[in-house]
Amino acid sequence: MMTPRQEAFRTAYRAQIASLYDGVLHVILIYLIGGAALWYCIQNIHAPNALELAVIPVVVVFANVFEWFLHAQVMHRPRKGFMGIYKRHTLAHHQFFTEHEPFHDTTKDYRIVFFPPYAEIAFLVMAAGMGSVVSLIWSANAAMILVATAAGMYMNYEFFHWCCHVRDDRILKHIPFVNTIRRHHIAHHDTSIMMNKNMNLTYPFADWLFGTSDLNRGLLGTLFNGYDTRYVRKDLPKVRSSADVTSGTVAAE
Amino acid sequence: MKVYEGERGLSGAVVTVDGKPLDPKFGVKTFSKMGFEWTYAGAGPRQLAFAILADHLGDDTKALELSEAFARNVVAFLDNAWRMNSAEIDACLEKNG
Numbered sequence: 001m002m003t004p005r006q007e008a009f010r011t012a013y014r015a016q017i018a019s020l021y022d023g024v025l026h027v028i029l030i031y032l033i034g035g036a037a038l039w040y041c042i043q044n045i046h047a048p049n050a051l052e053l054a055v056i057p058v059v060v061v062f063a064n065v066f067e068w069f070l071h072a073q074v075m076h077r078p079r080k081g082f083m084g085i086y087k088r089h090t091l092a093h094h095q096f097f098t099e100h101e102p103f104h105d106t107t108k109d110y111r112i113v114f115f116p117p118y119a120e121i122a123f124l125v126m127a128a129g130m131g132s133v134v135s136l137i138w139s140a141n142a143a144m145i146l147v148a149t150a151a152g153m154y155m156n157y158e159f160f161h162w163c164c165h166v167r168d169d170r171i172l173k174h175i176p177f178v179n180t181i182r183r184h185h186i187a188h189h190d191t192s193i194m195m196n197k198n199m200n201l202t203y204p205f206a207d208w209l210f211g212t213s214d215l216n217r218g219l220l221g222t223l224f225n226g227y228d229t230r231y232v233r234k235d236l237p238k239v240r241s242s243a244d245v246t247s248g249t250v251a252a253e
Numbered sequence: 254m255k256v257y258e259g260e261r262g263l264s265g266a267v268v269t270v271d272g273k274p275l276d277p278k279f280g281v282k283t284f285s286k287m288g289f290e291w292t293y294a295g296a297g298p299r300q301l302a303f304a305i306l307a308d309h310l311g312d313d314t315k316a317l318e319l320s321e322a323f324a325r326n327v328v329a330f331l332d333n334a335w336r337m338n339s340a341e342i343d344a345c346l347e348k349n350g
Contacts, residue, residue, distance in 0.1 A: 005334055009262060016263075078266070078287035078297055091261050095333065191333045195293035239292065241341070242332035243258065 002101035005244045009095045013112065023110030027158075029117045034155040037124050041148035045141050052141045055134075059149035061205070067157060068206030071199040090195075099190040103167035113165050114158055123154055153202070160202050161185070177203060179226040187214050187232070192239045257305055257342070259291060260334040266290050268301060270308055277304050281313045291331040298328040309342050322349055 002010075074082050075089035096112045097103075104113055127150035135143035163178050164185035173179050181202060188198035197214045200207045207213040208222040215222050217231045225231065257275065259268040266289050268275040277288060277300055289304070290297030302324035306316035326349040327337075337345075 012263065076293075077295065078285070078290055080287060083287065087265070091265060092263065095262055098333070191292065192330075195290075237330055239332035239335075240327075240330045241335040241337045243260070243336040244332050244334040 002098065003244050006095065006098055006101060013092065013096055014108065017108060017111050021108065021111055023107030023114075026110050026114055026117070027162075030114060030120055030158055031155060033117060033120050033124070034151045037151040038148050038155075041144040041151070045144045045148070048141045048145060052139060052145055055142050055145045056149050059146055060153060063150060063153040064200065064203060065206045065209075067201055068199045068210070068212075071201065072196075072212070076195050076199075094189065094191075094194055097165060097189050099186065102165060102186045102189050104165050105167075110162075113162055120154055124151060127151070157202050164201075173227060176224060176226070180204065180223060183225065183227050183229070184213075184215075191244070192237050197236070255309065255339045256336060257308075257338070258334075258336045259289070259301070259331060266297075268304070275304050275308060278307050278313065278316075281307070282317060291328050291335070292333075294325055294329050299324045302328045305337075305342065306346075309339060319346065 073079070074085050076086070078086050093112055096109075104110070124147070127147045131143035131147040134146055160178065160181050163172050164182045166172070169179075169182065172182060181200070181204065184198050184204050184207075185201060188194055193214060197212050198204070198207055199212055204213055204215075204222050204225075205219070208215075208217075208219050213222055214233055214236060215225060215231045216233050217225060221231065255271055257268065257270050259266065261267075268289050275289075279286070282303060284299040284303065285296035287297060289301040291301055292298075299320060303316055303320040305328075306319055306323055307313050310316050310319075323345065327345050
């Protein structure tokens with residue numbers, strides 16, 4: 001059950017969403033852009049060898065670490081030149097969704113769930129830049145595989161993030177990886193740990209690698225944890241002096 | 254008794270003292286040009302710790318001296334929206350040094 005403050009934020013945020021905004025169209029656009037990039041790259045991959053195909057897991061790992069880094073150091077920290085990202089995320093997304101109420105209500109709320117389409121374009125431009133370098137020093141196949149994998153990872157991210165914020169989990173709770181990231185990300189929305197823990201949005205690999213997971217488990221346990229809460233660390237911080245409660249305030253210790 | 258309040262929202266990470274904006278004291282020491290933040294250890298929380306103590310103690314030098322520990326022990330645990338009064342700050346300073 002959300003606090004009055006969260007409810008007030010949702011009301012204020014929704015009031016400023018443009019009346020023409022359509023959440024379904026937003027999602028269609030994201031997947032049209034990503035799908036077009038994926039289709040173009042696949043069309044231009046010809047008889048890749050094993051080494052070129054090995055680019056896929058390398059890009060998957062790189063994208064996972066990049067997602068972790070961007071979330072931890074840009075989306076959750078006020079940094080010069082990147083304040084727009086921090087404001088949209090820490091000051092908006094994390095006020096709209098908290099551990100008390102982490103789910104969206106309507107497709108209009110997709111405004112605060114999905115990245116704007118230009119973010120995907122920027123990401124694909126970066127991937128294409130890297131692909132250009134790879135094409136020069138290695139092969140066109142490797143370059144196309146790099147960009148295709150990056151496009152796939154972006155669309156994977158958007159889908160998994162939506163899975164974390166959708167209310168109905170009757171099917172999602174049974175899907176491996178999805179159930180893991182859903183618990184992982186909802187825990188991340190606990191204000192006590194949101195600035196430091198559970199920074200992955202797809203597979204909690206980098207969180208495990210860099211010790212920022214709220215779980216005390218090995219790699220396989222972390223990736224396939226599902227909804228299990230038995231391994232949540234006992235030493236996680238708790239906030240104090242909160243003014244975001246249903247009644248009164250919690251005094252500082 | 255002063256009341257310090259902080260809140261994250263569409264206007265930013267805003268901190269007030271008795272309803273008025275808290276002076277970040279950039280002229281004395283700048284840990285973070287981007288302003289205040291909290292619930293972690295870093296430049297923004299350090300700036301907040303310094304600003305709160307400078308206002309509470311009325312002594313910039315003392316505030317600077319105590320700001321690191323205050324940031325680590327108090328600011329790092331503040332919620333999305335938080336409220337502290339002068340007595341609570343004194344209690345924290347006495348407990349944490």
